[in-house]
Amino acid sequence: MKRVILIGNSHAASIRLGLKAMAEQVAQRIEMHYFVASSPVFSRLGFDGSTFGALPGTALSNTERSFLVRMNGTDTVDLEDFDEILLVGMFWAGGNEIIPFLRSFAIDRLYETDHSQRLTEPAFAEMLKGCFRADRIESVWTNLRRPKLTLLLRPMPIALVRRLRANQILRESSWSSADIDYRRMRQVLEVQKNLAYRFYSDLGINLMHQPDVTLAPSGLTRNRYCRDQVDKVEGPGGKIDVGHMNEAFGAICLAVYLDQIAPKAADQ
């Protein structure tokens, strides 16, 4: 049975909740472990070729370190003990780097809007690839000797974001903009997805797309997968977290992941 470690930031929460809901199925196919941290802490963790986490010299406050241990039972983990890594929520390919394009640029054929700046499709593609490279994922995660790495990027915000004002949104408020043409952006997101897939494949990383079933026609996540109640925003001063998803979302992602790394016997 494959030993899998889920490493991630707050977006790993939905996967964990999904796992609780389908614990039995999962346990029949893989052995799942975790190592999670908030994004600010995560960006300071290191990897020495086998061990990942708060390596000696990592600058963490006592609160941050105790939170890390509280979450994981340890502040480091030996990745050589695992067959697979599912890295969740980190890195921004498939995420926010697309927003400035959508807000300020028309893109030939892909995104015909009345924005004051215009890009060709090849220029758009090169710039996106530049964004992927800027993440420097390879500086840490392609030095792995043993486990195979699957990357699940953070989810698209929920579709409700189109109707919200920025001050009604707890996180990801930059997705709320009158400058984004939500009706036309799906094609842009598809190009982005395909480019990201090729980029990560070249680095030996399996990029797992957000499952189609979780996406609304716009390319945003369907409202029902939101971690928050979507009517939360209706109260006075109400804000909603449009970026973090719930147990149902996590279960769908986990099911897709399982099918990729440990197909059921009948499927093999």
Next chain:
Amino acid sequence: MYESPYHNLPSRAFWRTGVTERVGPSSADFYSPHFKVDGSMKIATAGSCFAQHVGRALRDAGFQVVDAEPPPPLVPEDVFRNYGFGLYSARYGNIYTARQLLQLWREANGSFVPAVPVWERDGRYYDAQRPTIEVGGFESPESVHRHRAPHLAAVRRAFKEADIFVFTFGLTETWCHATTGTVYPTCPGIIAGAFAPDVFSFKNLSFAEVYADFLSFRTLLMEENPIVKFVLTVSPVPLTATATQSHVEVANAYSKSVLRAVCGQLVTDFENVDYFPSYELITSQKNAARFYSTNLREVTEEGVKIAMNTFLEAHGGQPRTRGRLKSRPAGRRSIKEVAASPDLVCEEALLEAFQK
């Protein structure tokens, strides 16, 4: 008995004290601005390739450099610069001559249409007025025009909102459309297009022509933007090649002399025009070509730094202390900053799901 007119002049007025005995490549009295440039002013930049350094240094020093066509945030600089972003106040690429500058402004305002605006190479199409702006060219001539229209609107915005217009004169030699006089930044056939001697001709602009071109530009811009002031420089980067019959070094001397003389005349004639002597600083005998790289053409980082620090010190800006030029337009954040921000308060989601 009268004293000599030279009697009470400062040390900078004499070669021995101003140059021979000067300590260091530049000095505080090398440049005395006619008017101050400060952080509250919006600065537009254009010119030959040396002008890119000017824009970057000003931005790094905290000046407000206008960018009417900013790159998408998070795209690395080495990528967006390939597409002409972040070089100048709009994506017009290098503008080597005052005639090209005048032409661009007239085109942006609808009073000029360039001849042969699209060049072809290997089935791809290039904007003849900025042929390096799209790596690999555009897919069709229509696409060139479709992209040029918003660019011209950006040029209008950039130039009209500028308090200071910094222009670096680069060349007097240019290639033009023989019938209409349209000039191009490069010779047809080098990046794209085809050189046809009956269509295109060589032109080496004279003092009178360069002066008249810049004067026309100044007049037209001030009709739209009456408060604008001009800071002029001459690029210390020599000609790559000359199409005159002269030796390239002789042709270079002619070209830079004309440009320098035009700047001098403009400063004499107009209160809202200043000249910054980066050319003199880089080419000074005192500095004995030390600010040129091994090809004796490109200016080194050190040279750029010293020139721009001289400018910044004269205007009360913060001189650059780093050896390497870096630039990030105002308001842009690093990918790490953006990556971290949305999850700053997400511990509760983790706690809820992972608590042991």
